[in-house]
Amino acid sequence: MATDNPNRPEDPTPFVAAPTDVVPLTHQAPKPAHERTADEEAGVIDWEKLAASERFRDLLKAKKRFVVPAMIFFVAYYFALPVLIGYARPFMEKRVLGPVNLAYLFALSQFFMAWIIAWLYVRAAARFDRMAKDVVTRPREQE
């Protein structure tokens, strides 16, 4: 409530229903992050700034460094199986472990390959989680 006369002191009367007049039904402070819904968050976060921040770019780089080679490796390893079976059958039919041939052992190894990559990913992802937490909780520090 601006006053017209700059010499007069500011009107000390509080506004009707100013924040101090009413007992708040619930806390007035902004909700803590974990209580906000997706909609409420939509307006308050500067996504562009977060996306451009160094921490976020580091997170993407770190993820890429793991996921891309892992994808290439498992796709190559997996498709080697039908390709070898289709086009190098005599080789795959060699018995290497008693009656068990290479074809079966290679197929079996796919299961362990998948489990090992999953295990490696879970280990790496713990690091990604920490980095992601840093992006969200300390976005301003590097400025």
Add this chain to the structure above:
Amino acid sequence: MTAALGMFLLFVLITLGITYWAARRSHGAAAFFTASRRITGWQNGVAVAGDYMSAASFLGIAGLIAFFGYDGFMFSVGWLVAYLTVLLVVAEPLRNAGKYTMADVLAYRLNPRPVRATAALSTITVSTFYMIAQMVGAGALVTLLLGSSHVSYEAAVIGVGVLMIIYVVFGGMLATTWVQIIKAILLMGGTILLSLLVLAHFGWSLGGFFEAVTRVSYHDKGVLVTKNFLEPGLRYNATNHGALDLISLGMALVFGTAGLPHILVRFYTVPDAKTARVSVVWAMVLIGSFYIMTTFLGFGAATIVGRDFIAGHGGNNMSAPLLAQALGGDIFFAFIAAIAFATILAVVAGLTISASTSFAHDFYTAVIHKGTERKPGEEVRVARVTAFVVGAVAIAIAILLGKDANVAFLVALAFAVAASANLPVIVLSLFWKRFNTTGAVLGLAVGLIASLALIIVGPSIMKVDPPGVAASARHLIQHAPIFPLENPGILSIPLGFLAAILGTLFSRESHAEARFAELSVRANTGLGAEKASSQ
């Protein structure tokens, strides 16, 4: 057969009890569609495994190995390796950026109405085809297991359909999840037991077991032959472009699993992306162990029961139950039969809820009513009605097709559509800034149409039958196949990607590019992700 019937009824009673408990416990949309996002990591992992290990896996792959040896085992491998795509690429971003369906992620920065409409169409196509395959299988199986004198095919299909509608309509996602969990535990238990019995049969000697597998005798066109079942080529060989078909199948599995709507919706049932990751790992442990054990189920049936006997007692789908009968008698047969029944019920329930969620959330609310519910709770009501309609339609089509219908291709079709239509647009939307609405709609449409068309002109539907094949089992189009492979993935997946990329390059959408930063931060950090709700 009364033992089998008793165990069927016991399972039905337990699951109905769970449905009653879930129905009293859950209120509201988040509860119905996502079980309030409060499923824990191991629970969701077991449920994912339950959703995934369908009757096609348990009975189908055991049968394929029993009949075609190593070539059947090739299926087992792809089903697990596919989960690496889910783990590395899809599960966490999807959980972080979506609400109820895969279309949520697409609609984030693209024009919601066209994208949701096409995504819903593709989701419902995948789910319905997959479901019809399961229902026809269920009907045929229940009549075989209980004896057709006890239950007719039609009664079996209606029974399965009605149960699945009850689970979904009344119990929502919470009941569906627990039905999956119980089924997965039963399935693992039954498979472990059966594998141990097979090993015991060979005096606990792996060497003895594999030795027997290298000399399997059966009659082929009336001639007694002995084959090494560890050698590839019994089903896929040079005469039918086998190598290409196997590669094509592998592509559909590896890229399709991460696009299967009923698997994707499971990641919305957990509190956060980290739990989603944990649940994929749990699922991988279970699914991997299960598929390794198909070695014992399939080869065990080939060596202990024999291909000739199985062919005369219900065909290759009966391999696992017949093996159980040979090793553990009628009670064990009944137990395995009940597990197979539970498997089918759980999978169709999972499919029904994903189809109805997609229709209610993506099509009804977002497309028809432009994103707002006119009355609170409308979305859930629509989903319930949809579940009922989807169930009724699946029952009707399954009865029309009849129990001898060749429906295996419907499963291949579901994977092909998921890999060619859904996966390209999910991946491009998450990782390519330039991607836009035209690309998404075109990618979904071309992936869907290409998969359908290639299956129709492929040997699953188009083939000349030799005389003497029963009318209901004949191929629909009596003509030499135009596309030589059973699995269209090798062509349809590149087509889906190509359409999505070309569609994008020929149009420009500044809005979609502007919101990429937001989607990327959300998907990678979980900032602003939907929270678990308290009930």
